[in-house]
Amino acid sequence: MSGAPPFDPKEFRKALGSFATGVTIITTRAPDGAPVGLTVNSFNSVSLNPPMVLWSLAETSLSLPAFRAAAHWAVHVLAADQDDLSQRFARRGEDKFAGLELDDGAGGIPLLRGCSARFQCRTAFQYDGGDHVIFVGEVLDFDRAETAPLVFHGGRYAHAAPRAAAEAKPRQPYLAGSFTEDFVGYLLGRSHFQFFRQIRPHLRDEGLDDEEFYVLATLTLKRIMSAQELDAAMAGILDERSAETLHSLAERGLVCQAPVVAEVPGPEYQLTERGRSCALRVISAAKAVESGLLERLGATEATLLKSLLNRLLGAIDPAADTLWGDRAPNEAARR
Numbered sequence: 001m002s003g004a005p006p007f008d009p010k011e012f013r014k015a016l017g018s019f020a021t022g023v024t025i026i027t028t029r030a031p032d033g034a035p036v037g038l039t040v041n042s043f044n045s046v047s048l049n050p051p052m053v054l055w056s057l058a059e060t061s062l063s064l065p066a067f068r069a070a071a072h073w074a075v076h077v078l079a080a081d082q083d084d085l086s087q088r089f090a091r092r093g094e095d096k097f098a099g100l101e102l103d104d105g106a107g108g109i110p111l112l113r114g115c116s117a118r119f120q121c122r123t124a125f126q127y128d129g130g131d132h133v134i135f136v137g138e139v140l141d142f143d144r145a146e147t148a149p150l151v152f153h154g155g156r157y158a159h160a161a162p163r164a165a166a167e168a169k170p171r172q173p174y175l176a177g178s179f180t181e182d183f184v185g186y187l188l189g190r191s192h193f194q195f196f197r198q199i200r201p202h203l204r205d206e207g208l209d210d211e212e213f214y215v216l217a218t219l220t221l222k223r224i225m226s227a228q229e230l231d232a233a234m235a236g237i238l239d240e241r242s243a244e245t246l247h248s249l250a251e252r253g254l255v256c257q258a259p260v261v262a263e264v265p266g267p268e269y270q271l272t273e274r275g276r277s278c279a280l281r282v283i284s285a286a287k288a289v290e291s292g293l294l295e296r297l298g299a300t301e302a303t304l305l306k307s308l309l310n311r312l313l314g315a316i317d318p319a320a321d322t323l324w325g326d327r328a329p330n331e332a333a334r335r
């Protein structure tokens with residue numbers, strides 16, 4: 001085979017990218033003992049008995065000499081939350097292992113942690129394949145975890161979510177045009193109210209009403225806020241009653257006024273030690289309710305749900321972003 005392909009290489013790449021894959025990092029040790037690794041999605045299974053896998057490495061890769069010489073290498077199937085690690089190992093040459101905790105694998109190869117699966121392999125064959133070298137390995141050992149996998153499709157990281165055997169069809173309401181399970185507002189609203197119903201008993205145990213909880217929870221996101229800022233952040237939730245709510249929390253010693261700063265006109269508030277502990281107790285109870293619910297969905301769908309809700313929130317309420325973190329200028333003035 002020789003010569004340029006009879007089609008546009010960019011289109012060819014795009015067409016290949018329509019094949020959704022997982023993402024792996026392959027590691028080994030260079031003859032001088034240095035750890036070597038790179039991100040790879042050309043990984044595939046070859047044989048069950050004997051257990052064999054393959055992947056292909058570009059001839060331009062700086063890792064090529066190390067893999068050519070290696071008797072062992074390891075394949076790490078990345079979990080959904082390891083996209084940063086994938087990016088790190090997709091960079092050329094640099095010290096990709098800096099600061100990572102490693103396990104020791106067959107032949108002393110470095111093993112990464114937190115992956116969906118790891119296969120330790122002995123090099124069985126190497127074949128030339130165009131501008132890549134194909135490595136086939138015999139699997140000596142493996143381990144795996146029940147985590148959602150990282151997916152690569154169309155040049156981007158993606159989520160894998162199992163499909164229900166039969167997708168539920170929205171039911172027909174007796175009044176045409178009324179809310180159905182096809183209406184996001186219905187799904188969000190009902191989910192919110194049912195979720196909150198399970199958290200409310202914990203709030204009541206702490207003597208908090210819903211609004212007081214919203215204010216406490218917001219002050220755990222952004223350490224210091226004025227009533228006006230809270231009103232803006234809670235638009236549509238507190239109906240400009242933040243001052244009232246802050247007052248009642250202050251009376252119970254759960255919030256207090258923050259030290260005064262010249263540039264800030266009105267009073268600002270922060271959690272007291274008691275307020276912080278109270279908020280943390282409720283938040284951990286809420287987390288327990290959350291994990292019970294998400295367990296029923298499974299890890300993959302839970303990750304997907306959070307990602308989609310975050311995207312929806314970003315589109316519907318860009319102000320939600322401003323709730324996070326301290327305001328730097330005022331903080332500086334306070335010190």
Ligand SMILES: Cc1cc2nc3c(=O)[nH]c(=O)nc-3n(C[C@H](O)[C@H](O)[C@H](O)COP(=O)(O)O)c2cc1C
Nearest residue numbers: 038039040041042057058061062063090091092093
């Ligand atoms: C999702 C993804 C999949 C990749 N798959 C491969 C692959 O299968 N083979 C390959 O040689 N490079 C692949 N790469 C590119 C290498 O990770 C990248 O070229 C890396 O910089 C090589 O490092 P090195 O030059 O230090 O060996 C992939 C990159 C990404 C982000």
